[in-house]
Amino acid sequence: MSEDLKIVRGSKEEQYRSLLPQISALLEGEHDQIANMANMCAALKEQFNFFWVGFYMVKGDELVLGPFQGPVACTRIKKGKGVCGSSWAKKQTLIVPDVEEFPGHIACSAASRSEIVIPIVRNERVIGVLDVDSAELDSFDETDASYLTQIIGLIEFNS
Ligand code: SME
Numbered sequence: 001m002s003e004d005l006k007i008v009r010g011s012k013e014e015q016y017r018s019l020l021p022q023i024s025a026l027l028e029g030e031h032d033q034i035a036n037m038a039n040m041c042a043a044l045k046e047q048f049n050f051f052w053v054g055f056y057m058v059k060g061d062e063l064v065l066g067p068f069q070g071p072v073a074c075t076r077i078k079k080g081k082g083v084c085g086s087s088w089a090k091k092q093t094l095i096v097p098d099v100e101e102f103p104g105h106i107a108c109s110a111a112s113r114s115e116i117v118i119p120i121v122r123n124e125r126v127i128g129v130l131d132v133d134s135a136e137l138d139s140f141d142e143t144d145a146s147y148l149t150q151i152i153g154l155i156e157f158n159s
Contacts, residue, residue: 005019005022005043005046005047006018006022007046007047008047012143012144013143013147015047015048016143016144016147018047019043019044019047019147019151020147020150020151022043023039023040023043023151023154024154026039026040026043027039027040027154027155031156033155033156033157033158034066034067036154036155036156037055037066037067037155038067040067040151040152040154040155041053041054041055041067041068041069042069044069044132044151045069045070050069050070050132050133050134051070051071051109051111051112051133051134051135052068052069052070052071052073052108052109052112052131052132052133053068053069053070053130053131053132053133054066054067054068054069054070054073054130054131055067055068055120055128055129055130055131056077056084056128056129056131057127057128058088058126058127058128061078061079062076062077062078062079063076063077063078063079063084063085063088063128063129064076066128070133071108071109071111072108073108073109074106074108077106081104081106082104082105082106083096083099083102083105083106083115083117083131084106084117084129084131085106086104086117087117087118087119087126087129088119088126088129091119091121091126092119093116093117093118093119093145093149094115094116094117095115095116095140095141095142095144095145096114096115096116096117096140097114097137097138097140098113098114098137098138099112099113099114099115100113102115108133109133111135112133112134112135113134113135113136113137113139114133114134114136114137114138114139114140115131115132115133115134115140116131116132116139116140116144116145116148117129117130117131117132118130118145118148118149118152120152120155120157122157127157128157130148130152132144132148
């Protein structure tokens with residue numbers, strides 16, 4: 001595959017539509033989970049310039065930081081804590097238009113204003129989450145939820 005990403009302008013939907021097959025091609029033939037998570041974050045960051053995009057993976061009773069793009073972040077999050085821990089506990093995608101309004105939000109960076117967290121569910125268990133943060137309010141909606149869920153679905157997780 002080519003290592004160059006074709007960046008498109010246009011609506012959010014158009015951007016995701018262009019990105020999805022490119023991420024699929026990027027992952028094709030590669031079975032290493034870390035490599036695929038890392039490239040997925042890089043591709044999302046490159047297309048959307050998200051403030052922070054990355055994975056937290058379930059290890060015991062905590063989420064532990066995985067591959068990401070953006071500023072340094074907290075390494076461990078307890079189940080039920082913050083947006084990520086709540087998404088894990090509820091097994092639900094959480095869209096937070098204003099992080100200051102979310103009780104217990106974990107501010108890894110004061111610059112983060114809105115957030116979407118998608119649980120990664122395999123065999124009915126949450127094995128991790130994808131967290132995307134924006135420096136602007138109200139950045140995420142059902143379009144992000146739908147495409148990010150499809151994008152996560154491209155990874156073959158070993159655990
Ligand atoms: N804000 C998240 C923590 C992770 S960082 O933002 C990268 C939360 O409340 O779960």
